[in-house]
Amino acid sequence: MNQSNNVLVAQSGGPSMVINQSLAGVVLAARADVRAGEIYGARHGIRGILEGDIVDLRAIPEATLERVARTPSSALGSVRMKPTPEDCARIFGKLRSLGVRWFFYIGGNDSAETADIIGREAARAGEELVCFHVPKTIDNDLRENDHTPGFGSAARFVASAFIGDDLDNRALGGVKINIVMGRHAGFLTAASALARRAPGDGPHLIYLPERPFSGRRFADDVMRCMEKYGRCVVAVSEGIADERGTLVASKFSSERDAHGNLQLGGSGALGDALADLLKRETRGAVKRVRADTFGYLQRSFPGIASETDAREARAVGEEAVRAALSGKWASGSIAIRRAPGQAYAVSYEVVPLASVAKNTRSMPDAFIAPEGNDVTQAFIDYARPIVGELPPVETI
């Protein structure tokens, strides 16, 4: 006999500009459903469950929630934590005492893995817990999804930054390298290509984790670009790796998180190393070289979210509640599918947790130029509706 009918939601992994839209989606959809009792939020993901750091989300006025939805980063706080079976047992105890029947975890592939672990352990322990993952990742690397909430807004930041930075480089010349987030997948780095409006616009070169990176080829590419345009703007993914698959950034970092991922963000070392490499390989022929690492601004800059992204982030939260409360599934994740045809349209589908957990997807070959240093028109067509209209520019 289990009379639990309460909801608990939490956020996990790296924040995004629209992850609070998903939170608002879960909370408002649950509020609108008579089957839902209390609606709790756990602070800092499953850590908040373990530590009893719980917020009453029914008590928050709708207008406040709407302002939270438009605020970047994870309003409930986040965590990077992979639960052990013992953690799970303690989590179930806490959830039972809170009368929680429906558990929602908003995050990327590591968060999906956490939800999957909790879902499996719950089934094994005979807990009556429905466990749903709500997708979020600026990396756009969740399988099953055409694209993921958070990507469109981060891509909008990256494309906007490249528009400005290309104009800056046009004014003062030289080589400009910008390091973009993306551990295994190059989608976000590829989004820099949306900055191009006219022939000659940067970025002129784009390096992705999906193709092996060679310092020698990089220097040759840049030299050719300098000869052609007298300047060169380069987008480089933080996740680039050499022929053997070794992360170029691993030479400068050794810190790992709970899921075993190497720390890549929050350091300018890769950009600086590539700038040095360029000066060395070109024997001083390239003089003015600058490197910026966009860093955490890509995932939390206020006031720049893509409207499409914000709308879809809201929808996946609502869809997760709809699916979970329907009683048809013990667990699952919501995937975004794109409708075929010219006009942009999406639908949402319930997929098994295991299909999005842990493993990620990369850029399809059709999105990468044969030379391995650019994207294709197919990628541009794919990304543009997700990112939306970019700020207009005019040159003389």
Place this chain on the structure above:
Amino acid sequence: MNQSNNVLVAQSGGPSMVINQSLAGVVLAARADVRAGEIYGARHGIRGILEGDIVDLRAIPEATLERVARTPSSALGSVRMKPTPEDCARIFGKLRSLGVRWFFYIGGNDSAETADIIGREAARAGEELVCFHVPKTIDNDLRENDHTPGFGSAARFVASAFIGDDLDNRALGGVKINIVMGRHAGFLTAASALARRAPGDGPHLIYLPERPFSGRRFADDVMRCMEKYGRCVVAVSEGIADERGTLVASKFSSERDAHGNLQLGGSGALGDALADLLKRETRGAVKRVRADTFGYLQRSFPGIASETDAREARAVGEEAVRAALSGKWASGSIAIRRAPGQAYAVSYEVVPLASVAKNTRSMPDAFIAPEGNDVTQAFIDYARPIVGELPPVETI
């Protein structure tokens, strides 16, 4: 006998988000004045004059110019070049052949120095050239000015970035260091304080070039902040220097420009070094430390300009034309003065070129907290109207 009545304008130094507003101000004010003949633009500052890279700015439709005005970076291109007397003689030859009587140079203190050199050489050579500087610098360090065009928009970027980054840090904890532009003056780094809305909001510590930087004190400050808030967001100026006045960043850079300035931007080395210092000085007590260097995005990010800043940048261009064509001055610069009283209002005044050339101003003591690691309310009151309303945020 000199029948020259043409205008030439150029841009110099680091770009900004509103430097094209000043360009539009010069061009549209000159177009509206019957005394002005042709209106030329030189590409890449005085280099364009020397190389004959000249654009007809009368031919550009007003609607196009208005779009250019809203586009970040220097539409005519920029340069960092200090003219020799020989350069000046060649410049005069070119200007004479173009029939230029009024010369406008938009830029910071180095550009004012260039304008001053050209003005003095012109007087010595008996050239009938009127030479005006139009102020621009995101560093806000021009003397005579209450504040400078470009600062408000860069400050808006910095404050917005800190709003997002503080929310990000709130979600995942640890220490976050952000390196902000500002060679000698801390104004732009100080603007990070505008990100604070509620007690406990970051940045929690602000380090400026105006106060000697000590690694030991920095580590102590951060440890105290961690004890109080469990997290710490830090704003650090790229121009911080030790007790002896040695730039901390000089340990990582040796590149200098034509005006003798050390290269500070375009490298993440300072942030990374401070993160390492922190881990070392706290003997590992502070674990999660990340550093981002905002870099060139601060001066060229599209769609984020402060409206007040844009309006004033336009006005200084117009005022320069008004002053130059009045025939009252052989040379000068336009300074922004703030009217006394509660309501924000400014006026524009002609000042001698020498008074803004080369030397810069720093943050007044009244803007810096006695502890040397924060700003005062007086600074907040000073900066807020220049930066304008920031994106709203809501927390749970």
